[in-house]
Amino acid sequence: xxxxxxxxxxxxxxxxxxxxxxxxxxxxxxxxxxxxxxxxxxxxxxxxxxxxxxxxxxxxxxxxxxxxxxxxxxxxxxxxxxxxxxxxxxxxxxxxxxxxxxxxxxxxxxxxxxxxxxxxxxxxxxxxxxxxxxxxxxxxxxxxxxxxxxxxxxxxxxxxxxxxxxxxxxxxxxxxxxxxxxxxxxxxxxxxxxxxxxxxxxxxxxxxxxxxxxxxxxxxxxxxxxxxxxxxxxxxxxxxxxxxxxxxxxxxxxxxxxxxxxxxxxxxxxxxxxxxxxxxxxxxxxxxxxxxxxxxxxxxxxxxxxxxxxxxxxxxxxxxxxxxxxxxxxxxxxxxxxxxxxxxxxxxxxxxxxxxxxxxx
Amino acid sequence: xxxxxxxxxxxxxxxxxxxxxxxxxxxxxxxxxxxxxxxxxxxxxxxxxxxxxxxxxxxxxxxxxxxxxxxxxxxxxxxxxxxxxxxxxxxxxxxxxxxxxxxxxxxxxxxxxxxxxxxxxxxxxxxxxxxxxxxxxxxxxxxxxxxxxxxxxxxxxxxxxxxxxxxxxxxxxxxxxxxxxxxxxxxxxxxxxxxxxxxxxxxxxxxxxxxxxxxxxxxxxxxxxxxxxxxxxxxxxxxxxxxxxxxxxxxxxxxxxxx
Numbered sequence: 001x002x003x004x005x006x007x008x009x010x011x012x013x014x015x016x017x018x019x020x021x022x023x024x025x026x027x028x029x030x031x032x033x034x035x036x037x038x039x040x041x042x043x044x045x046x047x048x049x050x051x052x053x054x055x056x057x058x059x060x061x062x063x064x065x066x067x068x069x070x071x072x073x074x075x076x077x078x079x080x081x082x083x084x085x086x087x088x089x090x091x092x093x094x095x096x097x098x099x100x101x102x103x104x105x106x107x108x109x110x111x112x113x114x115x116x117x118x119x120x121x122x123x124x125x126x127x128x129x130x131x132x133x134x135x136x137x138x139x140x141x142x143x144x145x146x147x148x149x150x151x152x153x154x155x156x157x158x159x160x161x162x163x164x165x166x167x168x169x170x171x172x173x174x175x176x177x178x179x180x181x182x183x184x185x186x187x188x189x190x191x192x193x194x195x196x197x198x199x200x201x202x203x204x205x206x207x208x209x210x211x212x213x214x215x216x217x218x219x220x221x222x223x224x225x226x227x228x229x230x231x232x233x234x235x236x237x238x239x240x241x242x243x244x245x246x247x248x249x250x251x252x253x254x255x256x257x258x259x260x261x262x263x264x265x266x267x268x269x270x271x272x273x274x275x276x277x278x279x280x281x282x283x284x285x286x287x288x289x290x291x292x293x294x295x296x297x298x299x300x301x302x303x304x305x306x307x308x309x310x311x312x313x314x315x316x317x318x319x320x321x322x323x324x325x326x327x328x329x330x331x332x333x334x335x336x337x338x339x340x341x342x343x344x345x346x347x348x349x350x351x352x353x354x355x356x357x358x359x360x361x
Numbered sequence: 362x363x364x365x366x367x368x369x370x371x372x373x374x375x376x377x378x379x380x381x382x383x384x385x386x387x388x389x390x391x392x393x394x395x396x397x398x399x400x401x402x403x404x405x406x407x408x409x410x411x412x413x414x415x416x417x418x419x420x421x422x423x424x425x426x427x428x429x430x431x432x433x434x435x436x437x438x439x440x441x442x443x444x445x446x447x448x449x450x451x452x453x454x455x456x457x458x459x460x461x462x463x464x465x466x467x468x469x470x471x472x473x474x475x476x477x478x479x480x481x482x483x484x485x486x487x488x489x490x491x492x493x494x495x496x497x498x499x500x501x502x503x504x505x506x507x508x509x510x511x512x513x514x515x516x517x518x519x520x521x522x523x524x525x526x527x528x529x530x531x532x533x534x535x536x537x538x539x540x541x542x543x544x545x546x547x548x549x550x551x552x553x554x555x556x557x558x559x560x561x562x563x564x565x566x567x568x569x570x571x572x573x574x575x576x577x578x579x580x581x582x583x584x585x586x587x588x589x590x591x592x593x594x595x596x597x598x599x600x601x602x603x604x605x606x607x608x609x610x611x612x613x614x615x616x617x618x619x620x
Binding site for chain 1: 414
């Protein structure tokens with residue numbers, strides 16, 4: 001099916017999951033992502049799919065673990081504090097190699113913070129808030145359409161790598177209403193889930209399946225080292241194949257902006273205005289925050305481009321850009337301190353970004 | 362009668378449950394531990410109810426996690442305290458399967474209080490099994506939520522002072538108070554009579570799930586000779602003299618319909 005809808009990013013995420021064949025959703029109320037949980041509560045029972053309002057985000061992530069262990073496509077969604085609460089089991093999902101999708105609609109922090117927009121979970125999403133060595137693909141939508149499409153891609157990549165995938169949105173992208181073409185996207189085949197639990201009667205060979213989060217304890221791997229080697233191999237495969245970004249007018253750009261989510265939209269407008277005024281600006285918009293496009297940024301830096309990071313935090317994405325460029329390269333920052341007003345309603349607006357671009361010329 | 366003869370007698374009378382995986386060298390449980398007996402009881406009951414190929418067990422962190430290696434059924438191992446959440450999801454996806462959890466007292470009542478309350482409040486149609494040995498076994502015998510008043514553990518070296526650390530939790534009685542609970546009982550496996558009763562409790566609990574009545578719960582008093590610092594024989598005595606007086610055996614709720 002394909003249908004045009006005028007919907008919020010949060011609702012588009014729910015539609016994307018539905019198009020991808022998600023069978024189970026688990027959620028606990030938290031602003032600014034309640035539209036997602038409420039959508040599933042309303043629509044999934046009608047479709048004969050599973051919805052559970054959980055007792056906490058611990059419940060959400062652990063039910064997701066249970067659902068993923070049965071091999072069905074399943075998802076949970078939360079916002080920053082709830083995402084923090086989930087971290088132990090996120091680490092367990094990585095060890096247990098359970099494909100699933102988690103959505104973090106970022107709000108402000110640290111701590112309780114404001115319930116409005118921010119982009120302060122970059123480290124936590126890309127570096128793993130949980131313990132141990134792991135990495136997971138992080139997709140970052142910047143429009144309602146992308147909320148729908150990247151959520152579908154998230155399910156595909158989770159199955160492809162047998163690894164959880166995170167959709168890192170923010171309150172503005174989540175609450176922004178736009179026209180979306182809701183259609184199922186075919187990303188091609190994924191490996192069969194012959195490891196999933198279902199009761200022995202459902203297995204062709206009649207043999208038991210065990211899903212565990214220890215790796216070597218129950219002979220999934222012959223040793224701890226073998227488990228780590230497998231993780232390492234998977235991380236490298238994802239780094240090689242899954243870097244995604246939008247290259248916007250960087251060809252001849254002297255100043256290249258790097259941003260994701262709502263600040264990428266703001267940045268694009270600033271680039272357009274700068275171009276109209278004859279300033280050669282461009283934008284690299286992250287679609288995957290992990291794996292990160294180190295290569296293209298490094299290459300542009302070596303060709304002499306300056307970089308301006310635009311993010312609604314004190315500077316987290318900034319560190320990845322600094323890793324990508326030579327240490328002598330010029331990297332500027334438009335941060336949460338550059339919002340248009342000091343209350344939590346303050347936003348990074350295009351004029352501020354434009355001023356910074358001009359400053360860097 | 363030696364322990365060896367007892368086992369031989371039981372096998373001659375009832376046979377060996379098919380579901381009980383024969384252990385090779387390196388059996389993980391300490392001498393005298395009751396955990397394997399609970400595995401046997403669960404195996405016998407699942408076979409008797411003819412649901413062994415529909416059963417999915419969810420195992421916690423702790424000594425109970427090794428039971429996944431004893432029971433030849435589909436299994437899920439979880440982070441500490443979380444089995445009721447995983448079991449909830451599995452049951453919603455496969456409502457016709459028999460889904461149960463096995464946890465220790467610390468896993469269910471302390472770190473796992475959040476999933477337990479969630480499952481109870483939603484009246485999930487799953488079966489929860491809790492092995493109560495009044496200590497944290499795997500980590501070396503620290504105070505548990507079920508440790509007895511005065512009990513010496515590694516974190517209560519002078520004995521549990523209830524004025525400072527609170528009182529043992531009575532899980533079977535507490536869970537029975539929830540409207541969505543169909544069945545709640547406490548058994549023990551310290552002698553053949555109690556073992557048989559526990560088997561009946563487990564059977565009743567699984568039957569409640571199979572008839573879709575509500576949540577079912579069985580607590581089983583177990584020993585922990587290693588951390589009680591008692592011989593297996595003295596541990597049996599300690600169960601009779603200390604554990605059972607604090608944690609009385611029996612059914613605390615048994616209903617066929619919840620309205």
